[in-house]
Amino acid sequence: MSIVALIETKVKESNVKKVQNKFGSVWRWETNYSHSPRRRIWLGWKHTVVTLHVTCATEQLIHACVVDKKGDFSSAFTIVYGLHLVDTRRPLWASLAQLHQRVVGPWVIMGDFNSTLLSGDRHNGSHVTQAETKDFEDCLDHTGLTELKSCGHYFAWSNKGKGDRRISSRIDRALGNVEWHTKFTDAVVDYVNPGLSDHSPLVMTCSSSSVGGGRPFKFFDYMAEHDKFLDSVKKGWEMNCHGTLMFKLWSRLKQVKQELKALHHQEFARIEERIYKVREGLKEVQSQLATDHLDVDLHEAEKNLERQNKNIIDLLYDGSGRKLEKFDDIKAGISSFYKELIGTAASSLTSIDVQMVRKGKQLSADNAEGLVRPITNDEIDAAVKGIEVNKASGLDGFNCLFFLKAWDVIKDDMYDAEKGII
Template sequence: METRVRAPKFDYIIRKGFRFFQVLNNYEHHSNGRLWVIWNKESLRITALSSGNQWIHIQVEDLGCVTFQASFVYGLNFVEGRYDLWTFLQHIRPHHPWVCLGDFNCVREVEERISDTVPNLQVIDDFNEAVYGAGLDDLLTHGCKYTWTNKQEDGDRKWMKLDRVLVNSAWQTSFTSSYADALAAGVSDHSPLVVWVTPDEPSRPKQFRLVNHLKLIKPKLKSMHQRDFSNISGRVKDAKLALQRCQLLLQQTPLNAELLSQEKNLS
């Protein structure tokens, strides 16, 4: 989501980083290609069903379980722009299990935000009306309560649950043990979402990943001086874990000035 990659660079990046994968995008609906769906073509059969400037809707087969449909969403950041998204959601109503996940750019409840601005209750009602009309509800989610932050310090910090996983009743029936994890954001301002898809019979959970910001990091370490760059992979891992621990603590006390400063230093 929010790849910030213009269409002319898309093919180059796919060739360099994802040549063994299949990819869908929505460049035909938005010049920034706001959504990419990437999968292992050896493991999954994906059929594109619909796309727009705020969604890509697919059918997924060969997961070792029943066929299901998935909608990846990245809602526009202005109210009127999301009306098309709400209409899309209410017109899907598939008979298959359906998971709808991503950044909806809106909360469902006032309690899902910490901000000094007054919430627009009509905007919240519009979102909930679309969710109910589509026959969807939140999937059980562990981890971060607030999935987006503006990463400002002190009183300027804002927190919101903009990213979520919604499922229909057929999904709940087919995947009774499925759940989602909202992970620490790391260097992004959004939490990655991971949906664990588990059929009713005992088996190892299969990971179905959504990462709110795709960052291609492929460091090339060549001829680095041992004194300055020894154990660099270990230090990067330690720094990442320290940032994650800090961000998880911030979920408990979102306006803790000491933790906000620590997060800034670790980012």
């Protein structure tokens, strides 16, 4: 550990130095005692490893700039402890919005927000309501913060009640801005066992080293909004190929992947430099405009920058709860999981009990006839365009948004589905 944040310490101010000295001289400390009568937040760092400078402190957060001594890591870091009521938490959201205007470069926020974000963030107890989550959602929309990759426990807090009286929730989180997700793609947060606490500690690891191996193709939603998207799809789809209908489909999609990779490399590569240029341009425009707070075009350009995250698994727990961190162990763990999921070959299969089936509900003759009638092109159109964009399509690397956006280009060939493609 190079940096540690402790929340809800409840150490009296007269005992602070006495307790901090027990950690040893290698640790330096900052607190928010001057802003919080309840002594909520401690921020500690090893001064021989990193340089940390606190730039802002309030009742609910401490914000600092962190640089390691080797020069490999530089980021803004905010530790949060949200108050317990919706009204008393609102200054926290306002503070994060203000920091968003000031932070340049990577920014990571960790801590206890004391607020759920999603409907499934609480088990037992009262249902999560929109009134609880609205301020948090609005803050994330305004700042562009998104959650870091995580593993371990999902629920970070529990009241440690017994049986049905045990309430668990996810109120502790780690968030990062676009620059963080772009630069530190291997960062992962482990929600470990709570021990004597009612909270699970969040342990974030971030290494500059990366494991080998190629990255599979993945279609990112921003490609579908690009002006050259349909041209790239047409170019890949028009390739001449011979064989079965399924082979033609596979070959064309493979060529479309190559065209989309070229589009990504041409339009979205070197993203850090582009973000820096946009920010510098925004500063210049703002200095020239005395009446406008923000240039709309530049702001939109900044928001639309590619938010890519490498598809790497850095940490994994197997079925027995053992933590896998080495690349070979992770590969073996994934392979073992799917082998167990698929199962083993049986020496014989039990036939269907026809008499038992006939005792159950059966389709009428008209319904049975409807299942085997020919599928029309209009039905295919309606089915494809009716799929939610966040659903997986089943074809490697492509999501449903790709097919929704590209359907008019490829549908004439896809209608051969009636003959056996889909």
